[in-house]
Amino acid sequence: MYVVGIDLGGTFFKVGLVDAKDGRILRKIERETKVEEGRDKVVERMAQAVLEVTEGNEYVGVGVGSPGSIDHDKGVVRFSPNFPDWVNFELGEKLSSFLSKPVFVENDANAFVLGERWFGAGKGHEHIVALTLGTGVGGGVISHGVLITGKDGIGTELGHVIVEPNGPLCGCGNYGCLEAIASATAIKRMALEGQKKFPESEIFLAEEVNAKVVFDAARNGDLLGKTIVDRVVNALAVGVANFIHIFNPSIVVIGGGVSRAGDILFTPLKEKVHHLVMPSFRGTYEIVQSPLVEDAGILGAASIVLQRGVK
Amino acid sequence: MYVVGIDLGGTFFKVGLVDAKDGRILRKIERETKVEEGRDKVVERMAQAVLEVTEGNEYVGVGVGSPGSIDHDKGVVRFSPNFPDWVNFELGEKLSSFLSKPVFVENDANAFVLGERWFGAGKGHEHIVALTLGTGVGGGVISHGVLITGKDGIGTELGHVIVEPNGPLCGCGNYGCLEAIASATAIKRMALEGQKKFPESEIFLAEEVNAKVVFDAARNGDLLGKTIVDRVVNALAVGVANFIHIFNPSIVVIGGGVSRAGDILFTPLKEKVHHLVMPSFRGTYEIVQSPLVEDAGILGAASIVLQRGVK
Numbered sequence: 001m002y003v004v005g006i007d008l009g010g011t012f013f014k015v016g017l018v019d020a021k022d023g024r025i026l027r028k029i030e031r032e033t034k035v036e037e038g039r040d041k042v043v044e045r046m047a048q049a050v051l052e053v054t055e056g057n058e059y060v061g062v063g064v065g066s067p068g069s070i071d072h073d074k075g076v077v078r079f080s081p082n083f084p085d086w087v088n089f090e091l092g093e094k095l096s097s098f099l100s101k102p103v104f105v106e107n108d109a110n111a112f113v114l115g116e117r118w119f120g121a122g123k124g125h126e127h128i129v130a131l132t133l134g135t136g137v138g139g140g141v142i143s144h145g146v147l148i149t150g151k152d153g154i155g156t157e158l159g160h161v162i163v164e165p166n167g168p169l170c171g172c173g174n175y176g177c178l179e180a181i182a183s184a185t186a187i188k189r190m191a192l193e194g195q196k197k198f199p200e201s202e203i204f205l206a207e208e209v210n211a212k213v214v215f216d217a218a219r220n221g222d223l224l225g226k227t228i229v230d231r232v233v234n235a236l237a238v239g240v241a242n243f244i245h246i247f248n249p250s251i252v253v254i255g256g257g258v259s260r261a262g263d264i265l266f267t268p269l270k271e272k273v274h275h276l277v278m279p280s281f282r283g284t285y286e287i288v289q290s291p292l293v294e295d296a297g298i299l300g301a302a303s304i305v306l307q308r309g310v311k
Numbered sequence: 312m313y314v315v316g317i318d319l320g321g322t323f324f325k326v327g328l329v330d331a332k333d334g335r336i337l338r339k340i341e342r343e344t345k346v347e348e349g350r351d352k353v354v355e356r357m358a359q360a361v362l363e364v365t366e367g368n369e370y371v372g373v374g375v376g377s378p379g380s381i382d383h384d385k386g387v388v389r390f391s392p393n394f395p396d397w398v399n400f401e402l403g404e405k406l407s408s409f410l411s412k413p414v415f416v417e418n419d420a421n422a423f424v425l426g427e428r429w430f431g432a433g434k435g436h437e438h439i440v441a442l443t444l445g446t447g448v449g450g451g452v453i454s455h456g457v458l459i460t461g462k463d464g465i466g467t468e469l470g471h472v473i474v475e476p477n478g479p480l481c482g483c484g485n486y487g488c489l490e491a492i493a494s495a496t497a498i499k500r501m502a503l504e505g506q507k508k509f510p511e512s513e514i515f516l517a518e519e520v521n522a523k524v525v526f527d528a529a530r531n532g533d534l535l536g537k538t539i540v541d542r543v544v545n546a547l548a549v550g551v552a553n554f555i556h557i558f559n560p561s562i563v564v565i566g567g568g569v570s571r572a573g574d575i576l577f578t579p580l581k582e583k584v585h586h587l588v589m590p591s592f593r594g595t596y597e598i599v600q601s602p603l604v605e606d607a608g609i610l611g612a613a614s615i616v617l618q619r620g621v622k
Binding site (some may be wrong): 069079126127141143144146148149150151152153154155156157159160161162163164165172173174234238241242245246247248249251276278280281284 | 438451454457461471472485559561587
């Protein structure tokens with residue numbers, strides 16, 4: 001059985017034909033989103049891309065992982081910061097009318113946790129907390145096998161949990177959200193803020209200051225790099241310990257670009273979380289780096305179809 | 312249809328016969344727990360009390376709200392701080408064998424949210440976050456109609472979510488848990504800590520320093536009282552805003568002794584939470600004081616039976 005996953009981003013969208021059995025991607029293509037051409041044009045090109053990747057193969061449905069606030073029962077994008085004209089946009093219905101197949105839409109962070117459950121580190125788990133550390137920090141939770149979305153489908157905003165009440169200003173207007181410290185954007189900001197005090201840091205020898213450069217510098221013993229990584233680890237540890245106390249999950253999966261830092265992030269994070277959780281929680285969970293890497297988006301989107309029980 | 316609820320506490324237990332239709336308590340009795348007499352004696356006296364309150368009435372089952380870590384599938388008390396010899400104690404089975412009725416055991420904070428759902432402020436709600444502010448801070452969550460307990464039944468430890476990373480030491484060993492600031496115990500501690508700086512505070516004219524005295528003082532404009540209430544409100548607001556961002560609930564119910572402070576707590580709390588949540592969450596939830604007051608324990612325990620679908 002095949003399903004289609006569409007990973008919708010502000011600049012590009014990716015479409016993949018996925019084998020539901022093992023998550024193998026038979027074919028995938030990437031296209032520019034071109035938001036400026038208007039939402040109907042975007043949907044048309046999405047439909048065209050689905051026809052291309054599925055050519056010659058039967059498939060049961062399409063899942064779309066979209067940024068923003070999604071009414072997932074109706075497949076409606078309520079609003080999405082990078083898509084100004086997508087207000088109460090019936091994305092699912094439009095796409096479905098082009099393709100004559102069921103189309104399901106879910107917030108991209110929720111799609112990520114579904115992808116981990118069906119094809120990634122969360123296979124066989126009924127209690128999963130997932131975080132994506134990218135431009136922002138997204139969160140998705142499966143508890144008792146149920147995707148937790150809340151009354152209006154806007155829940156599990158794990159990136160906007162406050163972990164440093166007097167911490168840095170977040171894009172949402174609050175101070176000290178996890179996203180304001182542990183996103184790629186925040187890491188870059190903290191590096192630039194540190195330039196005056198640490199002008200000799202190797203971070204500023206790089207062509208472009210970004211999260212990868214900061215982690216590389218920390219690995220080389222660079223003082224500013226280490227200071228920033230410490231802060232990221234502390235904030236993430238408080239967040240993750242809170243999520244463990246709240247959801248008592250069997251696994252915490254961390255993905256997104258920042259997670260590719262690997263051991264320099266995960267080793268101190270695991271240690272710190274172990275220290276922060278109450279004794280009864282020790283040994284009840286594991287913390288892992290997402291194994292899905294760059295296909296996480298497509299696989300997550302494809303999983304939406306499977307989670308809805310389409311056969 | 313009648314059910315029995317047992318609210319088990321360290322000093323007393325209460326047993327009530329409850330009409331499942333409307334939560335009316337037909338009869339209730341309170342007994343000393345006498346933990347020191349050993350667990351089997353306690354169970355015997357609980358059974359005796361059930362026979363007394365149910366005399367002449369048919370009932371379908373018994374729910375027990377117990378402090379500590381509960382294996383709710385098996386009705387086993389894994390451990391409970393106030394009951395030193397209750398380690399992996401098969402409370403449900405023992406009590407059931409006395410009564411020849413189904414007995415269900417649940418953590419007391421989980422029982423509280425069930426009570427609110429069946430008989431209190433949460434009636435008709437599928438997404439409820441509940442907090443009890445007492446000696447400690449307990450939490451219970453119903454999300455998508457499901458009682459969230461986590462993989463091992465130890466989740467929704469909302470009182471141990473960290474809201475002030477460099478805040479006061481909590482009994483659990485961490486700094487700045489919600490419980491270390493917003494419990495009755497913490498409020499008393501903060502008052503005593505303030506005595507040196509505010510020796511003239513009216514708090515110290517009272518016979519006994521406790522949460523009620525602190526709230527009364529704040530209401531009279533007492534500076535120490537106001538300072539403490541501010542801190543409690545700020546900590547609670549960060550916690551509640553986080554829980555709203557995580558669960559997107561339709562209602563947040565706050566009970567326990569501290570909640571009886573009423574408006575002086577709830578008015579600034581609602582304002583602060585409204586300010587902290589992201590715009591898309593405004594208007595999606597209400598924050599209410601638990602209406603169940605002193606019967607919350609019995610009604611919560613009785614609700615366990617109903618939540619399990621016993622008819």
